[in-house]
Amino acid sequence: MSGNAGFLRLGVVFPLVLMVLTTIYFAAAFDIHAQFTPEGEMGPQHIPMLVSGLMYVALLVVLVQELRAPAAVAETEEGASLLRPVLVVAATAAYIWLFRPLGYALSTALFVAALFVVFKFETRRPLVFALYVVGVVAVFYGLFAGIFGVRLPTLIGDLI
Numbered sequence: 001m002s003g004n005a006g007f008l009r010l011g012v013v014f015p016l017v018l019m020v021l022t023t024i025y026f027a028a029a030f031d032i033h034a035q036f037t038p039e040g041e042m043g044p045q046h047i048p049m050l051v052s053g054l055m056y057v058a059l060l061v062v063l064v065q066e067l068r069a070p071a072a073v074a075e076t077e078e079g080a081s082l083l084r085p086v087l088v089v090a091a092t093a094a095y096i097w098l099f100r101p102l103g104y105a106l107s108t109a110l111f112v113a114a115l116f117v118v119f120k121f122e123t124r125r126p127l128v129f130a131l132y133v134v135g136v137v138a139v140f141y142g143l144f145a146g147i148f149g150v151r152l153p154t155l156i157g158d159l160i
Helices: 010-029 046-068 071-076 078-118 126-147
Strands: none
Touching: 010 046, 010 078, 046 078, 078 126
């Protein structure tokens, strides 16, 4: 295999294409303006920015793992290396779609759990897994609702 062939395999090119699409999505978030949000405060554009940031991190992890894999292993696991980016994109799409109807807490918990499963983070210890999911949801809730004052959607209107 030539020196460039390692960079031209599907496991590298596909995450790079997804990074370009994520950049377009991120740039589009700057066009979202709220009528009553004062300049410099958190508004509706910040959730797409957060999702874009999470996508960048996930795609960078996939790229680093793909580039560190020996060439022979990368060639035999081409389909498997494509699976993670596809699952990350699917989880992100589901998160965006479910965010309003399920509310912040449940949709974010499902999204974080899905990402943890995709990257096999603490999946063998269910209690630790659940604590990490709850911790991530709580930290981001604290940031957005507590510190930045963003009103996040709740489950079933304002019942839960």
